[in-house]
Amino acid sequence: MKSGFVAILGRPNAGKSTLLNALTGEKVAIVSAKPQTTRNRIAGVVEVPARKGVQPAAQIVFVDTPGVHKPGSHLDRRMLQEVYEALETRDLVLVLMDATRRVQLEAAAEPTEESTNDCHPERSAAESKDLQLRVPQVPILGPGSSEAPAPRHERTNWASEDEFLFGLIRKLDCPVFLLLTKIDLVPKDYLLPLIDTLTRQFKFAQIIPVSARKRDGLDLLVRKIVEVLPTGERYYPKDQYTDQPQRFMVAELIRESILVETGEEVPYASTVVIEQFEEPAPARPQKKGAAPARLPLTRIAATIYCERAGQKAILIGKGGAKLKEIGTAARRQIESFLGTRVYLELHVIVEPNWRESKSFVESLDWRNQLERLAGDQITEKPSDAEE
């Protein structure tokens, strides 16, 4: 069989998370019309059955990433670091360009020898390692470390975010596909000039127009991906569709509700931490002819952190009305995700300037949270593991 990691890269709002969800057929990542919805890298796993005589079976691990944008806060730098981390382990990169927006690129350059994108299977491991190391690392500087000399990457050309994105992919040694997204929104003849501009910047291994919403181009995309993936075993069990723990997905669903229900800077200044996640006891076997049991109840308590008292006032709303709306919308989503009834308790806390706090931003990362939870021995057991 074949298997590999496929990083999904693009500017904010390019449709990365929507594509991930369409490919996995599950709601792995939250989606919104607001930029910078995704803050962590998120894996979505797709099993592809063999096509007799054409292709072997494959497991594709798609890795959704935060949109590439000029970092302002510590949180932004952390998000860019997530992009770099996704690029460290990848067999293929998909660059998504929203077909409805203009790209900002300087006079298109002819592709150079270095920027061509042929596969180099013959490259030695040492060479590949060297190439990987050339992907710049963004040191995470906390408040107070601003006197530190500006690292090299800080001088990276941010003339435009599109150019920065191209700068990133030129450093890669794996194939890169260009995906023009949201093609359901543009006339077909609109795509050719865009493709022309983009391909003059970089020699993509494939150019595939897609609409995640209409599922246009997705089968072709999967076929082309499997073609270039290396032979290998599964990275995840067959029935696992994401690497995120349930608890983190629940926090994301609450954050999605905040993105929908509030405007201005509130969603950007908000983050969600799950404080309590009590899974229901396993259902008792039913007696024959008994009335159907009510769904079990999951008890969840979460804190919404924001940065200022004004934002807290907006999140809570008059007489708590806004928080209730946020909670109700989130609870419905969480119920359908967990398949249980949910009791959801929300609190709002002001944590001034948390986006600039290294320790706070780091503590939000679920990979770090898991380590802490393991330390506290509050590990999440699957409900059937209890006797």
Ligand SMILES: Nc1nc2c(ncn2[C@@H]2O[C@H](COP(=O)(O)OP(=O)(O)O)[C@@H](O)[C@H]2O)c(=O)[nH]1
């Ligand atoms: N019409 C249309 N809208 C899309 C499509 N894919 C994404 N969108 C919309 O584009 C916006 C940004 O999508 P999202 O997946 O969050 O982008 P991301 O920031 O790149 O992850 C959302 O409002 C999506 O509903 C598509 O194929 N067609």
Ligand SMILES: [Mg+2]
């Ligand atoms: Mg996203």
